[in-house]
Amino acid sequence: MRVLGSLEVRRGEDVLTAKELGGPRQRQVLEILLLSPGVPVSKHRLLELVWGEAAPPGAMGTLESYVSVLRRHLQPGQPRTGPLKTTNGGYLMDTSLVEVDLHRFDSLLGAARSSPAQAAYRLLGQALGTASAPLLENELGCEWAQSQRDAHATRVREARLLAAEAALELGRAEEAIAHARAVLEQEFLAERAWTVLVLGLEATGRAVEGLQAYDRCRRLLHRELGCAPGVALGGAHRRLLQATAGQDDDLAQAVSALLVLHGHLHDSAPAVDRVPRVLDSRARQEAATVLEAFLGRTLSLAS
Secondary structure, three states, rough: OEEEOOEEEEOOOOEEEEEHHHHHHHHHHHHHOOOOOOEEHHHHHHHHHHHHHHHHHHOOHHHHHHHHHHHHHHOOOOOOOEEEEEEEEEEEEEEOOOOHHHHHHHHHHHHEEEEEEHHHHHHHHHHHHHOOOEEEOOOOHHHHHHHHHHHHHHHHHHHHHHHHHHHOOOOHHHHHHHHHHHHHHOOOOOOHHHHHHHHHHHOOOHHHHHHHHHHHHHHHHHHHHHOOOOOHHHHHHHHHHHHHOOOOHHHHHHHHHHHHHHOOOOOHHHHHHHHOOOOOHHHHHHHHHHHHHHHHHHHHOOO
16 A cells, blocks of 8 residues: 555555545545554544544444445455454554555664664665655645654655765765755754765865855854754864865965964864964964955955
């Protein structure tokens, strides 16, 4: 059965679309049971979810007729042995008798969480391929459905983030960058995604893009959360500054001057071990002159 995208039921060679599965409320009964795999849902809970506080006096009988019709669709000739089962005061969907794409996605994601990078990346690719469309894409925007959509969208973002981190670990930097950007389109405060993006840009030699990404991250975290990027991003930022300073252009000279003024370029020790030194006035003056010239040229071009 498919609930990612348009509702669809496959029974052997037969394919039942949403239209063939009944009206909106009848489909909702099926969807609620599919999204509660193996868990009994009481009739009163189904009434509450489908009708809310506006349930008519005969709603219980209508619900029971919905389930009867759904059984004929799902398990013709097998009212007692099919996947849609009656429980004490309610119904459940027997997951041992049906395959649901949402359940497959969740299973793949769960397996990826505890797998090494190579296996995790393969599993996550399969999971993301399964989740190529939103949950219950064409169904009503009722409250219970929207809460399920939001929860599933969060798990999809987690899968993309894990895929980004696994790709980076495997040396597949371009793929890591693509996954990280996909996460950031949905959640711009995801620092782990910013970390993958900056490290991926560093790995592909795109130092200027990496610095730009770091600066966007720094500004967003400061504005929205009042905090600064973590250790991993800070280390990448220093390496990117050093890489940019080593190039042979105007920007490299400006970055080098900034590094000199901040005391980061005085030796080759790891960043965590450096102790800023006192610069003589001549070095400071030369750095200031370089920056002044760079800004002058930049402002001239902008005007």
